[in-house]
Amino acid sequence: MKLIIAALAVLILAGCESNMNIEQTKKELMTVDRAFCQYAIENGRRAAFEKFMADSAVIYRPGQEPFAGHDAIMTLYPPDAPGKLTWDPYFAEASGSGDLGYTLGKYEFSYIGEDDKKQVATGHYVTIWKRQPDGSWKYVFDTGT
Numbered sequence: 213m214k215l216i217i218a219a220l221a222v223l224i225l226a227g228c229e230s231n232m233n234i235e236q237t238k239k240e241l242m243t244v245d246r247a248f249c250q251y252a253i254e255n256g257r258r259a260a261f262e263k264f265m266a267d268s269a270v271i272y273r274p275g276q277e278p279f280a281g282h283d284a285i286m287t288l289y290p291p292d293a294p295g296k297l298t299w300d301p302y303f304a305e306a307s308g309s310g311d312l313g314y315t316l317g318k319y320e321f322s323y324i325g326e327d328d329k330k331q332v333a334t335g336h337y338v339t340i341w342k343r344q345p346d347g348s349w350k351y352v353f354d355t356g357t
Contacts, residue, residue, distance in 0.1 A: 237306035245301040258289035266350035295323030
């Protein structure tokens, strides 16, 4: 009987540890997504999308073919691209293994239009993140509407 109670206790504690790990991973994803945005503000979109990109990254943009891999993604962000992009995640989910997850959030892109007036486009995005061998998180997929 004592053995059964001990086994149940181990299973319950293991389940709690797993849930705690998932919650910690969700926090990590929110943190890395916010760091991604902050890096973009401080260093530009091009530098941020390059720094946080996994080797196998893909970006979807409405009405366009997917941009797969470093060189294709960099065409989206020329060094002199005008405008300011900011975003903020409001939700994260993580796999039980802790190596994959996603964030959902809102973004704002502001720029000066042809009429010399500030234009603002807003929307929602999803970014899928994969933990790298060094423990860091890199995006493997990004899209917005």
